[in-house]
Amino acid sequence: MDIAGIIIKNGTNDYTLWLPEIPVDEPLLNQIIEKYANSGCSTRGNAMDILQEVKDVFY
Known part of the structure; x- marks a missing residue:
């Protein structure tokens, strides 16, 4: 598993696409995934499929 990207909603029609370089074995990442x-x-x-889902969510 690798994180390909995270979409963050900052406000109305204002988004950030974050492409982090976080190793999948990072303990904090695993804690967050387990918690949520x-x-x-x-x-x-x-x-x-993913692009269509993102499009459906935002439009």
């Missing part, structure tokens, strides 16, 4: 594993939602698929 059952909140929100996620989508898994190929690149086009």
Whole structure:
């Protein structure tokens, strides 16, 4: 698993795409993932599936 990117909503129509270089074995990252594993939602698929999901969420 690698983090490909994180989308952050800063305000109305104001977003940041963060492409962090965080190793997957970083203990703090694992703690955050474990803490929030059952909140929100996620989508898994190929690149086009993910792009469509992002488009659907924002438009």
